[in-house]
Amino acid sequence: MKVFSRRAFLKTGLAGACLLAAARTLDREVFAQESRPGSLDLKKLANKDAELIAALAPAVLQGALPDEPSARLVAINEVIEAFDRTVAGLSPAVQREVESLLSLLTFAPSRRLVAGVSKPWNEASSDEVAAFLEQWRNSRISVLQQGYQALARVMIACWYGNPLSWAKIGYGGPPHAAELGLL
């Protein structure tokens, strides 16, 4: 992985902060009226947020998602829906932090500059997505490390909370389901 110089990090950090402000004001308004994917019932996430998560999921959950294409699509959609529910359950202050993070990543100029991804998320290759995740995971800028961890952990929680994920990890689910009226 490319190692950035300290100066490059600083530039990225400062420019990122300016862009973030632009991203939050401009981007949300431009996309406010945007329609959501018909199949997904989303309360908090916009279509472009859903596209971001759909692009990240195969990298974050590599080896965990189903391989069969239609099952994989269902799984990714359920991760997006669970991500949406998770955001809705956070306090308003933390919801605003997540919203800033998603804006930073989905606003094209900041996506290019801060995430280093040149194409829109739905066109980015899996190598580009993995490189972005690895770069943020090991960034010396703590806010980028925080951003990586927030995205990765929420997506991981959204997948492993889903019974669809359990067969691959050998987890049989809660016991005594019948006696406890869970069936």
Add this chain to the structure above:
Amino acid sequence: MSASTVPDPIRLALDDRSRGWKVIDGARLTRDYLIECDVVIVGSGAGGGTAADTLTQAGLKVLMIEEGPFRSSTDFRMRERDAYPQLYQESAGRQTRDKGITILQGRAVGGSTTVNWTSSFRTPPATLQHWEKNWGLADYTVEHLAPWFEKMEARLSIAPWPVPPNENNDILRRGCERLGIPAAAIRRNVKGCWNLGYCGMGCPTNAKQSMLVTTIPDSLERGLSLIHSARVERLAQRYGRITSLVARGMDSDGVSAGPWKIRVAAKHVVLAGGAINNPALMLRSALPDPHQRLGKRTFLHPSAVCAAIMDNKVEAYSGAPQTIYSDHFLDTLPHGGPMGFKLEAPPIHPILAGITLPGFGAGHAAWMKRLPNLHVAIALMRDGFHPQSEGGNVAIRADGSPVLDYPISDYVWEGLRHALAVMTEIQFAAGAKIVMPLHEDAKPYRSWAEARHAIGGLPMQTLRTRVASAHVMGGCAMGADARDAVIRGDGRHHQIENLWVFDGSAFPTSIGANPQLSIYGMVARNASRLAQMLRKPDPRFA
């Protein structure tokens, strides 16, 4: 869905109007309320539940307000994705300001007792001696507190657990044994436990003797009024007394306050909302804090985590979650020296494992695929006993919500590094083939020698090292000297005569053990003193 064969006494009583329980759902208000009472209790966890029990037994008119929902055993379906948003602060994702520490804290009727792992310890004598010497807490001795611990142990069926430990705990026991490290069994607050292993998602069989199934229903029988799904926003004070309390019913989203207000005029106010929410409420209310002590010294037992892969199945999601511990590294590392820690094993369910294991992608998935063979150990650092372990600070954001800063000093980092090494050695001694300290820069290690060398070089930094907490303490420290502390030893606020803090936020240090029984015992005593005082009216309040 078939009908449950396990009765839910809470749901039955709520559905039976003739029982006369006074319960209001704050999320369904259609108007403002004005309520008068003798005592209002903010929070329904270990502190609030115990206080309500004591104060209603004294015949007082008591109102309890809880921010979380009123859920009971039929709602507890042993699924993390349902339980965490319903029963935990921030959907079990509460974090320190820099996101360096993830905090598991309950938010429901019963507070953290509804979701804790049932570990029951009396306050360690060394902690009480430290308090007596450094905080002037003369009647917090082992002897003074013993009858109160006995009383609460009997009340909550706290007893040795007669069932053999699950494999996850037994590995900790065997590893310690092979290294000559003393380990012992944990007492639990259960009655007729099914040994399922899902305590953290709310007990589905009502075996856990949490506040939800003991003190709170008993208090409701005695006339307690309970408003759940309501957030206390502010206390008003005048001339050194709280004159009123304002709460708002929660919005239907469950995370923000709705439009309807509940105003409470109470003779006394008891805060039991936990070590983050109590200081935040007092800060929002701009209560007197002449020595700037409020929200300071918040402790977490910051915990390091170490995972291992065993040859045989561990199934750490099954069976009583915590039954074995070792205090060897508390007993041999006394206060003032290198940081001591308590060793335990946690339950491992898919979400908790997933978010705690480092990395992403194929490497992460490879660990998840070994879930049935995964062993996990945790080391709970005893914070607050050394000049370089002053804990964290609670502040409020612009919207009034709390945020905890918890900077980790080099001293604490070295303690965490020591703990990672100790847990690794124990896991290899117990037969682990692969061990990995949970750290973004750690790799799976195949021998103790290899791991020891690597752990010595790990950068111990925020966000690199996984640090978790399930015990939030302090922030409203008690102490004899008003210059050091927010409240007095009896729980009364140093500056406000009708304000009391009855929960773990009163601790001037961490406990060095899972705190529930410490809270039960200390609150039982302090609440009974308050009840006595209210029965024989204090001339100042007559």
